[in-house]
Amino acid sequence: MVLILAAFALVPLYCWWVDSVYPLTLFGRILVFALAALGLNLALGFGGMVSLGHAMYIGFGAYAVGIGSALGMESGVLQLLLALIATALIAAPLGWIALRTQGIAFIMITLAFAQLFYYVFISLRMFGGDDGMTIQKLSAWGPLTGNKVAIYLSLVAALVLAIWGIARTVQSRFGLVLRATMVSERRVNAVGTPSLPYRLVAYVISAELCAVAGYFLANLTSFVSPAYMAWTLSGELIVMALLGGSATVFGPVVGAVALLLLEEGLKAFTERWALILGPIIVLIVVFLRQGLWGLLSDPSEKPSGGSSGGSHG
Amino acid sequence: MSTPASAQPLLNLRGLVKRFGGLLVTDGVDLSIAQGEIHAVIGPNGAGKTTLINQIAGELTSDEGSMELLGHDVTRWPVARRAHLGLGRSYQINSVIGSFTTVENVLLAVQSGPLGGGHNFRFWKPATGPGPLIDRVDEILRMVGLHAERDRPAAVLSYGQQRLIELAMALATEPRVLLLDEPMAGLGPVETERMIELLKRLQPHYAMLLVEHDMHAVFTLASRVSVLVYGRVLICDEPEVVRTSESVREAYLGDEEISA
Numbered sequence: 241m242v243l244i245l246a247a248f249a250l251v252p253l254y255c256w257w258v259d260s261v262y263p264l265t266l267f268g269r270i271l272v273f274a275l276a277a278l279g280l281n282l283a284l285g286f287g288g289m290v291s292l293g294h295a296m297y298i299g300f301g302a303y304a305v306g307i308g309s310a311l312g313m314e315s316g317v318l319q320l321l322l323a324l325i326a327t328a329l330i331a332a333p334l335g336w337i338a339l340r341t342q343g344i345a346f347i348m349i350t351l352a353f354a355q356l357f358y359y360v361f362i363s364l365r366m367f368g369g370d371d372g373m374t375i376q377k378l379s380a381w382g383p384l385t386g387n388k389v390a391i392y393l394s395l396v397a398a399l400v401l402a403i404w405g406i407a408r409t410v411q412s413r414f415g416l417v418l419r420a421t422m423v424s425e426r427r428v429n430a431v432g433t434p435s436l437p438y439r440l441v442a443y444v445i446s447a448e449l450c451a452v453a454g455y456f457l458a459n460l461t462s463f464v465s466p467a468y469m470a471w472t473l474s475g476e477l478i479v480m481a482l483l484g485g486s487a488t489v490f491g492p493v494v495g496a497v498a499l500l501l502l503e504e505g506l507k508a509f510t511e512r513w514a515l516i517l518g519p520i521i522v523l524i525v526v527f528l529r530q531g532l533w534g535l536l537s538d539p540s541e542k543p544s545g546g547s548s549g550g551s552h553g
Numbered sequence: 554m555s556t557p558a559s560a561q562p563l564l565n566l567r568g569l570v571k572r573f574g575g576l577l578v579t580d581g582v583d584l585s586i587a588q589g590e591i592h593a594v595i596g597p598n599g600a601g602k603t604t605l606i607n608q609i610a611g612e613l614t615s616d617e618g619s620m621e622l623l624g625h626d627v628t629r630w631p632v633a634r635r636a637h638l639g640l641g642r643s644y645q646i647n648s649v650i651g652s653f654t655t656v657e658n659v660l661l662a663v664q665s666g667p668l669g670g671g672h673n674f675r676f677w678k679p680a681t682g683p684g685p686l687i688d689r690v691d692e693i694l695r696m697v698g699l700h701a702e703r704d705r706p707a708a709v710l711s712y713g714q715q716r717l718i719e720l721a722m723a724l725a726t727e728p729r730v731l732l733l734d735e736p737m738a739g740l741g742p743v744e745t746e747r748m749i750e751l752l753k754r755l756q757p758h759y760a761m762l763l764v765e766h767d768m769h770a771v772f773t774l775a776s777r778v779s780v781l782v783y784g785r786v787l788i789c790d791e792p793e794v795v796r797t798s799e800s801v802r803e804a805y806l807g808d809e810e811i812s813a
Contacts, residue, residue: 409677411679412679413673413678414673415680416657416661416664417673419652419653423651423652423653424650427648427649428661429631430632430636431636431662431725432634432662433633433661433665434631434633
């Protein structure tokens with residue numbers, strides 16, 4: 241795990257070596273989705289909440305930068321706060337409604353709200369509408385403003401912090417309740433802890449991490465568009481989590497790296513890359529129940545659901 | 554064993570009714586249990602025993618009647634709130650969390666109890682780290698004889714051991730009233746004896762409602778026995794009276810033998 245993260249931190253050095261910014265863009269994108277998948281997985285892998293709407297929160301984070309900048313609010317801190325507050329204000333009531341349901345109904349409600357906001361942002365003509373908009377001025381962070389390497393490295397730092405935070409959280413008292421609700425909400429209620437508030441808080445934290453990912457995405461690409469909120473992207477986040485191993489903390493990061501690098505590699509190789517990528521994902525998810533990282537970190541068989549909560553490899 | 558008439562009942566049901574559509578599953582059940590009492594509820598399959606327990610626990614809302622727990626009218630309270638006030642239950646079918654270790658299962662219940670400080674929004678410290686919560690978990694595990702299995706996942710333990718975790722979880726919320734839904738179900742004779750011994754030891758500290766098919770266990774443990782038939786309490790009396798009652802024999806013992 242340390243190796244993978246260290247490799248990410250060394251990418252800027254490599255860019256300088258080969259004198260190209262392309263790796264920085266590629267790996268920046270991977271990091272963004274790793275962070276988002278990590279966030280989603282707190283709800284998905286540890287709380288059993290299959291949300292098909294988390295790309296919406298990436299969009300909120302990105303539009304906080306885009307709209308903030310367009311309206312003259314360039315402070316990076318304020319934009320980040322805007323992203324976090326807007327996300328909390330949407331995620332809390334949405335989660336509260338969605339969590340009254342289970343299974344397919346939960347998936348459909350999260351999807352429905354995400355689609356709703358997707359079309360809201362498409363209709364915002366003054367902020368680019370369907371085409372999206374180029375961000376003229378990136379989030380202001382003093383002398384570091386607009387420095388791609390600085391953005392990239394803070395993204396690495398954010399990812400490391402998020403991994404650490406989630407690893408602590410799932411082992412904490414809160415995490416114990418959350419993981420128990422995934423198996424049996426009834427059990428948790430019977431011991432005197434109402435399950436809903438805990439699930440809701442996990443859902444909101446998970447949304448916030450996606451918003452932070454979106455904040456970085458906008459700064460890396462200098463661009464926002466409703467495409468960041470597409471439901472297919474929400475689906476891809478789920479695939480990343482499952483691919484890497486949703487019962488582990490680090491799994492989604494591995495899943496994001498594997499999926500996007502595989503996609504990139506196959507694109508160079510053939511135009512019909514999706515035809516090859518699809519079956520590979522299916523095979524991995526079917527045959528490696530613990531996902532890629534589950535296999536790497538813990539080859540011994542173990543009941544899924546993860547009493548270990550996560551691997552601190 | 555009889556309890557002094559002055560003992561304040563911890564659990565009090567008055568005219569509890571539950572209907573599923575046109576079917577009357579619980580038909581005006583009155584029942585009260587004081588501390589130190591084990592009140593056994595027996596009856597043929599389908600008599601509504603588990604429904605009654607679910608009503609008391611709050612998983613099913615009652616259509617009529619009222620329920621008092623430790624002097625509070627809890628008729629409209631949700632499950633978690635009743636549990637928090639002092640109602641513990643064990644399930645007929647094991648509902649321990651298989652992927653959790655024994656410690657984690659019991660901790661889940663302990664941290665929801667009075668030692669937990671009212672909520673579990675603690676995000677940073679490892680839950681199983683040293684402290685008063687984990688001390689209490691170990692204490693309970695020693696009490697039920699599971700301490701040797703503390704760090705093994707519940708899923709790999711024997712059925713009998715899982716039943717004990719189930720009981721430990723019910724005890725761990727520090728309840729005053731215990732609802733035990735067939736604690737002997739699926740246990741072998743040796744394990745059953747051990748469970749009976751354990752419940753006897755616990756008896757003075759709790760008011761217990763025991764739903765059980767094992768008649769040996771019922772007549773060894775119970776201070777009072779209610780016979781439930783079609784949701785109605787046919788008779789509620791001391792074990793000796795119930796065992797020799799003619800109407801019980803007709804309604805119930807036709808298909809099952811009381812040989813204890």
